[in-house]
Amino acid sequence: MSQLPQPTGAAITESAVPIRERMEALVRRKQKQICDGIEALETSEKTFGADSWQRGNDGGGGTSCILQNGDVFEKAGVNISVVYGALPPQAIARMKVDHKNLKASTEDGSVKFFACGLSLVIHPHNPHAPTTHANYRYFETWNEDGTPQAWWFGGGADLTPSYLYDEDAVLFHTKHKEALDKYDTTLYPRYKKWCDEYFYIKHREETRGVGGIFFDDFDSKPADEILTIIDTCIDAFLPSYVPTLHKRINMLFTEQEKQWQQVRRGRYVEFNLVLDRGTQFGLMTPGSRIESILMSLPMTAGWLYDHHPEEGSREARLVEVLKSPVEWC
């Protein structure tokens, strides 16, 4: 991890520092922690490589850390990005639905924005080890004269097993519930439900995985309070997932189990390419880094025509749960 740019030094506790700088420092620090935590489980020589990139004509850039084709991890990516510039009118129109304060502030109808986030996806090789994803982000818009217009946080973490071990889902949900409960016990129930709704693959009539938490447009508490909540949520990630990896990554598996994992990964790709708002926003935004956006896609995936798991099988059990989300804790 020596190539990784160092945190800027702004600490989350220094409240004189603007939120946007504190969020940036936070995601840089967490990126390193998470990469280290995941890398510790990889048994091959593979480590996370870091690619820093800059947006073409616009402001900002990011760092993508990828570990690919390892023995334990088929593909793991932990990205951060800090971008700013003018939001095109098309993007404003979309965002206005949820953000009434948003308005075009420049003559050409654009809005100045700042966005900063951490995004990770981990696809282990073993079909018994679940895929996971987390994303935490801060968004801010302002007027030509520099006065703020709107700001909000979004984020969440979710688990996508091919073979469902209830205890893995329980651990993942419990750790994230505990993180949120420290601040406000109304958050987990709402964000759990939001997660099930957001990751619903309409054309398949099933969710992408067994959920977790998801929230967007979070501006109903003071910004530094929300930043602390997000700090705690990100800290819950490794403890919610790593113990599961320890249990699963050395399990024996059959060719058929690997095949089923490929089918589930196909569904993962369907969600990300057809439905995920972040991916669609990225693909539409000029100058965005496609390889960082699409690092979420698995190294291998497949589509079997009209494949249905056998009744009563473990594969059928998973699909059942994806069709009627469970309260895990």
Place this chain on the structure above:
Amino acid sequence: MSQLPQPTGAAITESAVPIRERMEALVRRKQKQICDGIEALETSEKTFGADSWQRGNDGGGGTSCILQNGDVFEKAGVNISVVYGALPPQAIARMKVDHKNLKASTEDGSVKFFACGLSLVIHPHNPHAPTTHANYRYFETWNEDGTPQAWWFGGGADLTPSYLYDEDAVLFHTKHKEALDKYDTTLYPRYKKWCDEYFYIKHREETRGVGGIFFDDFDSKPADEILTIIDTCIDAFLPSYVPTLHKRINMLFTEQEKQWQQVRRGRYVEFNLVLDRGTQFGLMTPGSRIESILMSLPMTAGWLYDHHPEEGSREARLVEVLKSPVEWC
């Protein structure tokens, strides 16, 4: 192929028969011919299985013929569908861009429609053998009282190699050009260009493959004349592709060549899920058969982070051509 529903008996030459019935008879007949032509090359015991399906509450249905996991063909699908009912206002709004005659004819703002088409995708196992796709369709709308409102044909065929053999692209284009030239020599140049434009993956700045022909909203000649053109185009399909399969399906290949094919298939999936209008229309349409729409997706695909072919390699040559389409004939 014994399970395949028989053609209705309406022949394309009987001009008293409405175009919609003649198109239906045509696609049923061609489906059988194409399945037979492809199946003849498969060396395993696998044959095309036929699934007939009906639309839930709405009119029509279709037959999907799939050969999957063979020795030569990883996945081959030849579908027909004949569907009719009411177009939702949302779909009308989209279609109005190209069809000014379209207007809501019922009180709830919907339009009666009939759509009939043949759609095929063939993914051979060998990375030297190109994937191909063809689709020919007829669309008609009418008023509550049964009077016609608008009609048009659309279609095309295109080739997607992982390793480019110029002669394969030349054959594919030449056969389709010859088919169109019989009726109107202005068609091929326009449809070749349209194909390159339609199958452009904007976020990758490359086309999906080496093109072929593509057209939509074709109503500028008498309907029975267009039907004859389409008949001839579909007949050009097997001669444009099967000779290439004979040359390629027994070629030796390396693990690396197979890997590159997976990357190219990933791009194929990106186009189909993010950009293909037919797929998006299908996924949005209530009651459509998802498995038939998504049969186009390969049995295996992959995403390698930030993969770039070596300069001067065969892989790089392909990408070069995908970035600047070639005039093949």
